[in-house]
Amino acid sequence: MSLSDPVPFVLLAAVLAAAISWIFSRPTNRRYAPGPPIRPLLGNILDMPAQGDMLAFARCREQYGDIFFFHGLGYKVLVINSMKAITDLFEKRHSIYSDRPAFTVVGELMRLGQSTPLLPYNDDWRIHRKLAHIALGPNAIKQYHHIQEDLAALLSQQFLEAPEKFIDHVRLAVARVVLSVTYGLRVDKADDEYVTHAEDTMRMISEATVPGAFLADIFPSLKHLPSWVPFKRHARHGREMIEHLVTTPFEYVKEQMQAGVAPPSLANHLLSEYDKGDIDHQIKWATGSLYGAGGETSYATTLTFMMAMALHPEKQRLAQEEIDRVIGTERLPTINDKSQLPYVNAAIKETMRWKPAVPMSLARMVSEDDVYEGYFIPKGTIVLPNSWAVAYEHHGPYDPREYVPERWLVGEGEDAPVDPAQWAFGFGRRLCPGKPLAENSIFIFISTLLSVFDISLPDEGELKPEFTMGLISYPLPFKCKITPRSASKVAQVSWRAAHCTI
Ligand code: HEM
Numbered sequence: 001m002s003l004s005d006p007v008p009f010v011l012l013a014a015v016l017a018a019a020i021s022w023i024f025s026r027p028t029n030r031r032y033a034p035g036p037p038i039r040p041l042l043g044n045i046l047d048m049p050a051q052g053d054m055l056a057f058a059r060c061r062e063q064y065g066d067i068f069f070f071h072g073l074g075y076k077v078l079v080i081n082s083m084k085a086i087t088d089l090f091e092k093r094h095s096i097y098s099d100r101p102a103f104t105v106v107g108e109l110m111r112l113g114q115s116t117p118l119l120p121y122n123d124d125w126r127i128h129r130k131l132a133h134i135a136l137g138p139n140a141i142k143q144y145h146h147i148q149e150d151l152a153a154l155l156s157q158q159f160l161e162a163p164e165k166f167i168d169h170v171r172l173a174v175a176r177v178v179l180s181v182t183y184g185l186r187v188d189k190a191d192d193e194y195v196t197h198a199e200d201t202m203r204m205i206s207e208a209t210v211p212g213a214f215l216a217d218i219f220p221s222l223k224h225l226p227s228w229v230p231f232k233r234h235a236r237h238g239r240e241m242i243e244h245l246v247t248t249p250f251e252y253v254k255e256q257m258q259a260g261v262a263p264p265s266l267a268n269h270l271l272s273e274y275d276k277g278d279i280d281h282q283i284k285w286a287t288g289s290l291y292g293a294g295g296e297t298s299y300a301t302t303l304t305f306m307m308a309m310a311l312h313p314e315k316q317r318l319a320q321e322e323i324d325r326v327i328g329t330e331r332l333p334t335i336n337d338k339s340q341l342p343y344v345n346a347a348i349k350e351t352m353r354w355k356p357a358v359p360m361s362l363a364r365m366v367s368e369d370d371v372y373e374g375y376f377i378p379k380g381t382i383v384l385p386n387s388w389a390v391a392y393e394h395h396g397p398y399d400p401r402e403y404v405p406e407r408w409l410v411g412e413g414e415d416a417p418v419d420p421a422q423w424a425f426g427f428g429r430r431l432c433p434g435k436p437l438a439e440n441s442i443f444i445f446i447s448t449l450l451s452v453f454d455i456s457l458p459d460e461g462e463l464k465p466e467f468t469m470g471l472i473s474y475p476l477p478f479k480c481k482i483t484p485r486s487a488s489k490v491a492q493v494s495w496r497a498a499h500c501t502i
Pocket residue numbers: 116117118129132136178289290291293294295297298301357358361362363424425426427428429430431432433434435437438442
């Protein structure tokens with residue numbers, strides 16, 4: 001080994017660091033939560049299921065109970081599987097459970113650590129949340145109702161013109177909501193350069209944020225390797241993609257503001273209110289985070305709903321009958337109709353429960369040593385709240401594996417599962433700031449599609465409910481048949497699409 005060739009040298013240092021960390025992190029007389037047996041050096045970290053492999057997590061739960069612990073190679077991971085434990089830690093002990101793990105490659109080298117979801121629980125994060133709240137709080141989002149209703153009509157218009165491309169149309173519709181609200185940007189095609197770039201970047205981030213995706217996340221000292229090492233080249237490319245994603249639309253808004261032609265938007269509003277030096281950088285990253293965090297999740301939920309409707313025509317008919325009965329057949333739904341449609345709301349809840357879009361939520365990191373239910377949780381432990389386990393707890397008469405909206409229509413005092421509103425958007429201080437906006441988007445897309453179309457199984461081939469594994473879980477590409485319910489509905493959609501104000 002020579003010092004001019006740093007690779008083996010840094011690897012050796014990394015292995016030594018791991019050995020030291022193993023020696024010092026071996027269980028002492030402290031009681032850790034149950035988990036697989038410990039092997040030298042590696043501990044049991046390799047026994048940990050891949051993110052998104054929910055069946056493997058379910059098997060661990062059967063074996064080890066509601067909380068289990070994996071550790072080794074300097075990593076400590078606690079998985080929590082019950083709503084009670086999640087509430088006890090993330091809500092009641094929020095001051096030490098609101099931090100995020102640091103990702104050496106994606107956070108530091110690709111510089112995504114500046115985005116809201118990855119920021120540590122610090123003052124920068126508080127500024128981001130304040131900025132996001134200005135645009136996305138329950139009152140602020142009322143100003144976007146008409147944009148969301150227009151976009152639901154445009155989505156239906158596209159379904160009429162090219163139903164076979166429904167996946168592209170849904171992707172474009174959710175991107176349009178976030179781009180329009182955040183930057184006042186209008187995009188017309190799903191293959192718009194910005195939309196496709198954002199998707200490529202999100203896919204890259206989703207793969208790179210799986211714990212342990214890079215050796216350098218386990219051995220941070222590897223980040224000092226020279227720039228020609230493959231993962232460093234990958235990181236450089238990732239950094240350029242992310243920088244382009246957050247900078248391009250932001251600079252565009254600034255140019256439009258200078259020219260006096262910027263439409264109303266969150267970026268415009270924040271820049272006019274707070275344009276003072278360093279806050280510019282915070283606004284750029286807070287707004288840039290919204291697209292990344294908001295697009296894919298709403299897309300996954302809307303597509304999952306369409307799949308559920310094609311597989312369960314009897315449930316679809318019940319939802320359509322409710323819409324026809326409550327709002328009539330002479331107009332399209334509006335967001336204000338939401339509280340009048342209990343069956344549609346139950347079908348949306350059931351969609352979020354049946355296939356949660358973010359099944360393991362976003363990882364947290366505990367910032368102080370803690371003890372819970374007699375188990376020691378060391379500082380620095382990554383804590384994974386298993387939302388999927390909460391979704392699949394058995395309550396009431398229905399099998400959790402089945403799609404049954406009726407499980408949500410129970411009377412007071414009867415046994416119902418935990419409402420996805422309590423877990424699908426995360427918990428405590430880091431609860432998703434886009435929740436009210438997303439709930440409205442999902443409601444208006446779904447109720448408009450139900451009002452205008454019948455969604456059914458494809459004429460050819462089978463529809464298997466298959467989903468991606470990873471941070472965000474979406475349906476794998478599938479086919480379904482989309483047919484307008486009446487000529488009057490077609491006319492209503494065409495009229496509204498032609499009179500859109502966005
Ligand atoms: C169906 C749609 C959505 C789902 C299921 C969803 C889910 C989540 C979840 C599980 C988290 C992690 C929270 C935690 O750590 O406890 C999160 C965080 C976040 N979401 Fe959403 N989200 C959705 C839509 C949106 C939208 C539309 C936006 C923005 C317009 C958004 C912006 C964010 C941001 C910025 C964070 C990071 C919050 C932080 O770390 O403080 N999300 N979301």
